[in-house]
Amino acid sequence: MIRIWLSGLLRVRGGRLLGTALGVMVAVGLLAALGGFLSTTRATMTSQSVRSVSVDWQVQVADGAHANGVLSTVRGLAGTRAALPVGYAQTSGLASRAGGTSQNTGPGAVLGLPPGYASTFPGEIRVLAGRPQGVLLAQQTAANLHAAPGDTLSIKRAGLPAVPLRVNGVVDLPLSDSLFQKVGAPPQSQPSAPPDNIVLLPQKTWHTVFGPLARARPDLVHTQIHAQRSHLLPADPAAAYSTASGSAHHAEVQLAGTGLVGDNLGAVLDAARSDALYAQLLFLFLGVPGSALAAALTWAVAQAGAGRRRREQALLRTRGATVGRLVGLAALEAAVVAVLGAAGGLGLAALVNRTAFQAGAIPLSWALAACVVGALVAGATVLLPARSDARRVTVASGRTAIERRPVPRAAWWALAAALLAGSLAVFHATSGTNYALVLAPEGTPTLSVDYWAFAGPALLWAGGAVVAWLLMDLLLRRGRPVLQRLFRPAAGALSGTVAAGLSRQSGTVVRSVVLLGLAVAFAASTAVFNSTYRQQAQVDAVLTNGADVTVTQPAVGPGAAGKVAGLPGVRHVEPLQHRFAYVGADLQDLYGVRPASIVAAGRLQDGYFAGGTARALMDRLAHRPDGLLVSAETAHDFQLHPGDQVRLRLTDARTGHLRTISFHFEGVVKEFPTAPKDSFLVANAAYIARTTGSGAAGTLLTDTGGTGQRHVAARVKHVLGPSAHVTDLPTSHTVVGSSLTAVDLAGLTRVELGFALVIGAAAGGLVLALGLAERRRTLALASVLGAKGRQLSGFVWSEAALVAVAGGACGAALGWALAQMLVKVLSGVFDPPPDHVAVPWAYLSAMAGVTVAALAVAAWAAVRHARRPPLTELREL
Numbered sequence: 001m002i003r004i005w006l007s008g009l010l011r012v013r014g015g016r017l018l019g020t021a022l023g024v025m026v027a028v029g030l031l032a033a034l035g036g037f038l039s040t041t042r043a044t045m046t047s048q049s050v051r052s053v054s055v056d057w058q059v060q061v062a063d064g065a066h067a068n069g070v071l072s073t074v075r076g077l078a079g080t081r082a083a084l085p086v087g088y089a090q091t092s093g094l095a096s097r098a099g100g101t102s103q104n105t106g107p108g109a110v111l112g113l114p115p116g117y118a119s120t121f122p123g124e125i126r127v128l129a130g131r132p133q134g135v136l137l138a139q140q141t142a143a144n145l146h147a148a149p150g151d152t153l154s155i156k157r158a159g160l161p162a163v164p165l166r167v168n169g170v171v172d173l174p175l176s177d178s179l180f181q182k183v184g185a186p187p188q189s190q191p192s193a194p195p196d197n198i199v200l201l202p203q204k205t206w207h208t209v210f211g212p213l214a215r216a217r218p219d220l221v222h223t224q225i226h227a228q229r230s231h232l233l234p235a236d237p238a239a240a241y242s243t244a245s246g247s248a249h250h251a252e253v254q255l256a257g258t259g260l261v262g263d264n265l266g267a268v269l270d271a272a273r274s275d276a277l278y279a280q281l282l283f284l285f286l287g288v289p290g291s292a293l294a295a296a297l298t299w300a301v302a303q304a305g306a307g308r309r310r311r312e313q314a315l316l317r318t319r320g321a322t323v324g325r326l327v328g329l330a331a332l333e334a335a336v337v338a339v340l341g342a343a344g345g346l347g348l349a350a351l352v353n354r355t356a357f358q359a360g361a362i363p364l365s366w367a368l369a370a371c372v373v374g375a376l377v378a379g380a381t382v383l384l385p386a387r388s389d390a391r392r393v394t395v396a397s398g399r400t401a402i403e404r405r406p407v408p409r410a411a412w413w414a415l416a417a418a419l420l421a422g423s424l425a426v427f428h429a430t431s432g433t434n435y436a437l438v439l440a441p442e443g444t445p446t447l448s449v450d451y452w453a454f455a456g457p458a459l460l461w462a463g464g465a466v467v468a469w470l471l472m473d474l475l476l477r478r479g480r481p482v483l484q485r486l487f488r489p490a491a492g493a494l495s496g497t498v499a500a501g502l503s504r505q506s507g508t509v510v511r512s513v514v515l516l517g518l519a520v521a522f523a524a525s526t527a528v529f530n531s532t533y534r535q536q537a538q539v540d541a542v543l544t545n546g547a548d549v550t551v552t553q554p555a556v557g558p559g560a561a562g563k564v565a566g567l568p569g570v571r572h573v574e575p576l577q578h579r580f581a582y583v584g585a586d587l588q589d590l591y592g593v594r595p596a597s598i599v600a601a602g603r604l605q606d607g608y609f610a611g612g613t614a615r616a617l618m619d620r621l622a623h624r625p626d627g628l629l630v631s632a633e634t635a636h637d638f639q640l641h642p643g644d645q646v647r648l649r650l651t652d653a654r655t656g657h658l659r660t661i662s663f664h665f666e667g668v669v670k671e672f673p674t675a676p677k678d679s680f681l682v683a684n685a686a687y688i689a690r691t692t693g694s695g696a697a698g699t700l701l702t703d704t705g706g707t708g709q710r711h712v713a714a715r716v717k718h719v720l721g722p723s724a725h726v727t728d729l730p731t732s733h734t735v736v737g738s739s740l741t742a743v744d745l746a747g748l749t750r751v752e753l754g755f756a757l758v759i760g761a762a763a764g765g766l767v768l769a770l771g772l773a774e775r776r777r778t779l780a781l782a783s784v785l786g787a788k789g790r791q792l793s794g795f796v797w798s799e800a801a802l803v804a805v806a807g808g809a810c811g812a813a814l815g816w817a818l819a820q821m822l823v824k825v826l827s828g829v830f831d832p833p834p835d836h837v838a839v840p841w842a843y844l845s846a847m848a849g850v851t852v853a854a855l856a857v858a859a860w861a862a863v864r865h866a867r868r869p870p871l872t873e874l875r876e877l
Helices: 002-012 014-051 067-076 139-145 203-216 237-255 264-304 306-318 323-356 364-392 410-430 451-478 480-504 506-545 558-565 614-623 632-637 685-692 709-720 729-735 746-774 776-784 789-825 841-866 870-876
Strands: 057-061 080-091 093-098 101-105 108-113 126-130 136-138 152-157 160-166 169-172 198-202 221-229 259-263 549-556 572-583 586-593 627-630 645-651 658-669 680-684 697-703 725-728
Touching: 014 237, 014 264, 014 323, 014 364, 014 746, 057 067, 057 237, 057 264, 067 080, 067 221, 067 237, 067 259, 080 152, 080 203, 093 139, 101 139, 108 203, 136 139, 139 169, 139 198, 152 203, 160 203, 198 203, 203 221, 237 259, 237 264, 259 264, 264 364, 264 451, 264 506, 264 746, 323 364, 410 451, 410 789, 451 480, 451 506, 451 789, 480 506, 480 789, 506 729, 506 746, 506 789, 506 841, 549 709, 558 572, 558 697, 558 709, 572 685, 586 632, 586 685, 614 627, 614 658, 614 680, 627 645, 632 658, 645 685, 658 680, 658 685, 680 685, 709 725, 709 729, 725 729, 746 789, 746 841, 789 841
Parallel strands: 108 198, 136 169, 586 680, 627 658
Antiparallel strands: 057 221, 057 259, 080 108, 080 221, 093 101, 093 152, 126 169, 136 198, 152 160, 549 697, 549 725, 572 586, 572 645, 572 697, 627 680, 645 658
């Protein structure tokens, strides 16, 4: 009997079986594809984080310990690939003489580098001018001293005579923040900026200069061991961080107090592990709803044939089939659906993984998990309903074709209200100012996620579905006169019959509307989130780079700005002063701007500021030249209020010494192009130039109109020479921000939106087609009773239009609410958070077009059947 049943199932109900398997395939394929993306993303984050580090460890030699002993210990540790000693010393000041003039600077740092340091740790030093060996000046130091290769430099030592040296080159130190970190100090006590003045000396020269100082003032001289470690780490950032930090702790045990490890490798992996967790949250927030929707689609397809299945069960029971045999046959059908769906889903996921993510095979764990989910979906949508019917439905009731299911009333409205109220309550609690979805305590190997935030979108999703169900049910029950008038243009005299038929078989129509609404909501919310993510990634790149092309050069003068402005492809050049100012004892970045033009040139957004819009605060700086904008951290730390006087100490270009200059606090700036993320200041460039005696800019923000950035950057480098540091926006876009931002999410976007299109088309077209197929008998009888072909077509097209309009409206409303909630709850993914969401109208239009086309195809197929000879149609049924 099983063989006969299976043969008949494939022959007679093959289309419906294939439709059910399609729903399982979508669920399995989406889960497996996103699981493959998650695995690939984690591995990419780890590799990118590791590549961003040049010196993995900076081991601070303890006072009284022997540097050679520490060096020997570090070199002997498993996993150490190279280790070199580096001397650190503090100078009380620097002086230079060039062209008959002398310049002096304040305190600074002098490093002693052993031979081969630059090749052992590539990326630490970038030569701008002169030779790569010998006495090297950092770019900013060369600007402060007006020094160039060949000039004479004097290094001052506390209590000792200054030592003259000849400058051999000028260099850039891209990783100076980590190079001058306080090893072992907590993050809040780390210096906000590297030293103002930096000199690099060969190791022998350094020992000659600072050997006497080390004996007289050992507190001003110390040694670090810079080490390069093996990068054979686990692919997952959290596991890689645990391995790297464990190795650093083991090293400190072996050093036994003679050294303290500054773990740069662990620091970048520490940041990457939280970003990896955000990638997992993206999977949960965006992938799980899609799979749940695919399961709902499978259920709807199976439910479309529930009446036929009950009639078949009733017939089998009259011929002696037991309940166990009926359940066994249903289990066989569920197994066929599960196998077909799992096989198709894994094949689809493998294709997606290779084409969209350029990755290898789907990880076995994700493939097995997706297959288990597919089997559960098949069992829940095919086996469980059949088992319930076999135990509950009698032979007589199974032969009844009319739906007689009680429609919930007040209880379901109360449930919908409770779900929506709960969603709003959770959203309010999880979108507060100080709320953090992912908690990554500094230095600990574990992360914690507040999964309570998932309740907000989940409750909204469920509440929206219940509300859509109830509204549609209310319309079909109480709105028959309204429907009759709406259907009259299409159905003519049969409009009342059409409205009555839809009301009588409301279950199928309501299922189609709700499922289509959920599919549209999923597609819309996913598309808006992804579009907003791309928008903010571009904003983050502009914040980091500053403009399409940004030029950083010591003391950029008006001549340089003119040269850049005259290059082909350049629309505008905005000079930006970059100085350092002391706020009390805290050294912070100070940016001098031209208030009239910086808003457009820096693409400043209102969200970057607090206490006013970008234009309003710039107008304040224009009308009050001594106005000052400070970062939120600075305003909090120094308890500043609007109008407070702020006295900053800046270097006076005329004397070379620090000078106290008075400003007035006018507002808070949270983000600013090229500025650090924590503490910085923004002021009027004209006021800074007048009070310090220099209007030299340190940065040129170059607008190319959004095109040809790399070509313009190449021309700028050629014109300004090697001393200018030139960056372009496309390059910054690929490497800016966190590890999550650096990962290319274009493939994920295509996959999610592609699946959303498939689910939307299936939810609209497939479910409607199956519902209309169940009413073929009704249409055939109407034809026998004299209904014209145009009237029968109107019956079909009326239902299709109702499903399209009602489902689209419910989906648009729910999708908008979900998108707003997702963007707010996942605000940690965005850097900076968006002022507004980005709406991808092109994709949403395509979604609407595909859905309408699927509904039209389903209706057209039903019309073709309705126009067939009624006796032929009834005979086949």
